[in-house]
Amino acid sequence: MATSTASPSSSGGVSWRKAPFIADARLRWGLGIGLGAYLAAAAGTLEIDWLRAWEGLPRGRQFISAFFPPDMTSRWNEIGEGILESIWMALTSTMAGIALSIPVGLGAARNIAPPPVYLFCRALLSVFRSFQEVILAIFFVKLFGFGPFAGFVTLSLATIGFYGKLLAEDIEDMDPVQAEAVRATGAGWFQWINYGVQPQVMPRMVGLGLYRLDINFRESAVVGIVGGGGIGATLNTAFDRYEFDSAAAILLIIIGIVLAVEYTSGLIRKRVQ
Amino acid sequence: MLKMSGLTKRYRTGDLALREIDLEVPDGQVMALIGPSGAGKSTLIRCINRLVEPTSGTVFLNDIELNALHRKGLRRARRNIGMIFQEYALVERLTVMENVLSGRLGYVGFWRSLFRKFPRPDIAEAFRLLERVDLDPMVDKRADELSGGQRQRVGICRALIQNPLLLLVDEPTASLDPKTSRQIMRLICELCKERGLSAIINIHDVQLARIFAERVVGLRMGEIVYDGLPDRLTPKVLTEIYGEEDWETTIGGEKTGGGDAGENEGDDEDAGPHPEKERLAGMI
Amino acid sequence: MAVITKDGKRSWRRRSLRNQLAVQAGWLGAAVAFLVCWRFISEKTIWMFVLDAPQQAADLASRMAPPDWSYLAKLWKPLWDTINIATLGTLLAIVLAAPIAFCAARNTTPNSLLVRPVALFIIVASRSINSLIWALMLVTILGPGILAGIVAIGLRSIGFCAKLLYEAIEEIDPRQVEAVTATGASTAQVTAFGIVPQIMPAFAGISVFRWDINIRESTVLGLVGAGGIGLQLNASIMNLAWTRVSVILLIIISTVVFSEWISARVRQAFI
Numbered sequence: 148m149a150t151s152t153a154s155p156s157s158s159g160g161v162s163w164r165k166a167p168f169i170a171d172a173r174l175r176w177g178l179g180i181g182l183g184a185y186l187a188a189a190a191g192t193l194e195i196d197w198l199r200a201w202e203g204l205p206r207g208r209q210f211i212s213a214f215f216p217p218d219m220t221s222r223w224n225e226i227g228e229g230i231l232e233s234i235w236m237a238l239t240s241t242m243a244g245i246a247l248s249i250p251v252g253l254g255a256a257r258n259i260a261p262p263p264v265y266l267f268c269r270a271l272l273s274v275f276r277s278f279q280e281v282i283l284a285i286f287f288v289k290l291f292g293f294g295p296f297a298g299f300v301t302l303s304l305a306t307i308g309f310y311g312k313l314l315a316e317d318i319e320d321m322d323p324v325q326a327e328a329v330r331a332t333g334a335g336w337f338q339w340i341n342y343g344v345q346p347q348v349m350p351r352m353v354g355l356g357l358y359r360l361d362i363n364f365r366e367s368a369v370v371g372i373v374g375g376g377g378i379g380a381t382l383n384t385a386f387d388r389y390e391f392d393s394a395a396a397i398l399l400i401i402i403g404i405v406l407a408v409e410y411t412s413g414l415i416r417k418r419v420q
Numbered sequence: 421m422l423k424m425s426g427l428t429k430r431y432r433t434g435d436l437a438l439r440e441i442d443l444e445v446p447d448g449q450v451m452a453l454i455g456p457s458g459a460g461k462s463t464l465i466r467c468i469n470r471l472v473e474p475t476s477g478t479v480f481l482n483d484i485e486l487n488a489l490h491r492k493g494l495r496r497a498r499r500n501i502g503m504i505f506q507e508y509a510l511v512e513r514l515t516v517m518e519n520v521l522s523g524r525l526g527y528v529g530f531w532r533s534l535f536r537k538f539p540r541p542d543i544a545e546a547f548r549l550l551e552r553v554d555l556d557p558m559v560d561k562r563a564d565e566l567s568g569g570q571r572q573r574v575g576i577c578r579a580l581i582q583n584p585l586l587l588l589v590d591e592p593t594a595s596l597d598p599k600t601s602r603q604i605m606r607l608i609c610e611l612c613k614e615r616g617l618s619a620i621i622n623i624h625d626v627q628l629a630r631i632f633a634e635r636v637v638g639l640r641m642g643e644i645v646y647d648g649l650p651d652r653l654t655p656k657v658l659t660e661i662y663g664e665e666d667w668e669t670t671i672g673g674e675k676t677g678g679g680d681a682g683e684n685e686g687d688d689e690d691a692g693p694h695p696e697k698e699r700l701a702g703m704i
Numbered sequence: 705m706a707v708i709t710k711d712g713k714r715s716w717r718r719r720s721l722r723n724q725l726a727v728q729a730g731w732l733g734a735a736v737a738f739l740v741c742w743r744f745i746s747e748k749t750i751w752m753f754v755l756d757a758p759q760q761a762a763d764l765a766s767r768m769a770p771p772d773w774s775y776l777a778k779l780w781k782p783l784w785d786t787i788n789i790a791t792l793g794t795l796l797a798i799v800l801a802a803p804i805a806f807c808a809a810r811n812t813t814p815n816s817l818l819v820r821p822v823a824l825f826i827i828v829a830s831r832s833i834n835s836l837i838w839a840l841m842l843v844t845i846l847g848p849g850i851l852a853g854i855v856a857i858g859l860r861s862i863g864f865c866a867k868l869l870y871e872a873i874e875e876i877d878p879r880q881v882e883a884v885t886a887t888g889a890s891t892a893q894v895t896a897f898g899i900v901p902q903i904m905p906a907f908a909g910i911s912v913f914r915w916d917i918n919i920r921e922s923t924v925l926g927l928v929g930a931g932g933i934g935l936q937l938n939a940s941i942m943n944l945a946w947t948r949v950s951v952i953l954l955i956i957i958s959t960v961v962f963s964e965w966i967s968a969r970v971r972q973a974f975i
Contacts, residue, residue: 207845286753292753328509333499333526
């Protein structure tokens with residue numbers, strides 16, 4: 148971006164223009180035209196019912212005003228129970244998911260796993276990561292019945308997909324010389340992982356574990372919509388009954404808990420560094 | 421006694437790093453391996469403890485054929501071979517003590533090592549070694565808090581606590597200042613002497629090799645082109661190893677015992693070549 | 705600390721006694737927390753269903769077995785919609801996230817007593833509420849369809865993009881900003897010449913990263929009527945058309961894997 152192109156102009160002086168971000172003119176125009184064409188095509192095929200949206204706006208105002216003031220009290224029992232259930236689900240699924248993702252993550256690191264294991268683990272992680280939690284939850288509710296167990300399994304698998312992939316990438320980025328030095332002492336495979344690899348990836352992984360706890364809590368609010376238990380179930384009921392003030396209370400509580408988790412994880416991360 | 425014969429390494433890229441190397445290192449000998457970058461020095465020492473798998477040829481340490489070993493045997497053999505690395509290669513987030521004790525991993529079971537419950541004698545030995553290199557106040561510091569010379573001394577302790585028969589030393593002074601370089605080289609040589617260890621030291625600093633080693637082997641394009649005493653390193657020999665250059669200054673400085681005109685300027689004030697030579701004379 | 709001198713002999717432990725106890729207490733606490741949580745979950749679970757699950761799974765798998773590829777022809781339009789929701793939603797988000805990020809970053813905020821807390825609250829509120837819940841509310845306001853989906857994705861992504869962006873802004877090199885200020889530039893000029901060039905790569909990376917996440921998110925918006933392929937998925941599950949469900953799942957996997965690949969390539973190009 149900082150490069151400049153100078154060219155003599157007709158008046159004999161020198162003019163300057165900022166060099167374009169993409170140097171290759173064909174690529175630049177190609178990308179520009181491609182983007183324009185895409186936006187045109189997208190806009191052209193969108194079936195947006197603007198009239199309906201316009202009509203909805205006053206209703207929207209009504210809808211939003213129904214959220215205020217948030218009503219914590221009238222459904223407090225259900226809300227409290229749902230929140231607790233979400234917290235249990237988030238905690239257990241984060242712990243179980245991280246425990247399970249360690250072997251998968253080790254297997255998915257190209258520099259320590261043999262190729263067949265690597266491919267298998269990578270494929271596994273891809274599948275877990277591809278499906279949004281809600282899709283997984285639909286299936287697990289079918290298999291395990293309604294309730295928090297289905298949510299627990301869903302969030303655990305999603306955690307494996309998330310954490311395993313990041314663990315594998317972190318191992319692939321580690322300093323190979325430190326690991327090699329431990330191997331040269333005659334350490335066994337597990338000792339090698341424990342002394343040569345683990346210290347290098349640990350601090351980041353602690354931070355990511357806490358981040359995943361935060362994600363799992365937020366996601367527990369949606370697996371409930373399809374029957375996976377937790378605060379999502381309470382929220383869905385509130386919407387179904389048009390009790391928007393209770394729904395607002397639930398949303399505020401979710402925001403508050405996410406804030407609290409974020410604050411704590413910041414403190415812990417500072418200590419681990 | 422370390423004995424290599426016909427050792428060849430061809431990387432998957434097709435580069436031939438070592439061609440039919442035959443080399444013997446008797447017990448207790450400190451040997452310097454010199455040569456230009458890419459000559460195969462690192463590959464050679466890594467082929468000995470099989471951090472790099474040789475393509476063909478044999479390596480014997482005493483009567484064990486290292487390149488025929490399988491997992492368990494290889495582990496056992498590796499613990500008899502200490503290694504000191506370029507840029508120290510300490511595990512940076514472990515403490516000094518943990519780094520030193522990691523040299524015992526080949527002897528200790530997994531669970532003990534996981535909970536850092538090393539046997540008492542190991543810990544006593546670690547303290548002794550750290551005292552020997554003047555690092556015992558640093559026991560609980562994390563490795564990344566140390567200076568370069570201190571880190572390399574921890575690396576030396578890690579190699580020695582293995583109680584090895586042989587030391588492989590890969591460019592120990594590559595990232596150290598001239599004074600520390602000498603101190604580290606001197607320490608390594610003294611320790612080898614004390615323990616009757618043989619050592620192969622990869623080093624690109626010809627001057628240091630001449631001062632400290634008993635024998636110098638020159639490597640070029642994966643082949644041995646010189647093998648002999650350090651003071652036989654004439655300009656002609658160096659030209660053969662490294663290529664054309666005015667080698668007189670490198671060697672001349674040493675001969676006169678004065679100005680140290682080579683790459684190692686700047687450490688004359690406290691450790692000139694003279695006391696160096698006397699110490700060396702005492703050691704050999 | 706961890707060196708213990710006893711009878712003139714030194715021994716070493718990894719941690720001092722107090723730290724050791726703290727670590728052990730931590731592990732114990734985690735184990736107890738897990739068990740307590742687990743008990744509550746298990747109280748609410750009908751274990752008969754869970755034990756039955758392997759058979760159910762086998763049964764389901766056999767029903768899904770040959771994917772009904774003829775259904776594919778009807779899926780291109782919803783897939784196109786899904787990608788549009790993700791792309792346009794991300795565009796909407798980054799347009800709105802940029803000013804919020806500038807208000808939230810400690811070093812660029814116009815007012816750290818009033819504006820910054822508001823910006824931070826917007827960020828955390830947007831991040832805390834899942835796009836599916838945003839969609840649930842927006843469908844009520846805007847009516848079912850793709851517009852609700854785009855806005856839902858946009859609202860959910862503002863927080864994510866703005867958070868990463870304001871962290872990037874806080875990490876910029878202050879000397880460069882100083883240098884531009886020293887030339888006598890106005891605040892807007894300082895922003896354009898001192899700050900924006902420094903955060904451009906991060907900004908591009910964040911947008912592409914979020915786009916990739918949004919592809920995955922937008923596959924489910926159809927479940928609440930906000931457009932995209934989730935609509936077909938929901939309908940097929942409701943009608944127990946399992947061979948169609950498997951086609952949809954396969955197409956979702958390939959789209960997500962493909963978008964992940966593109967996003968990784970683009971991010972590499974920027975770094």
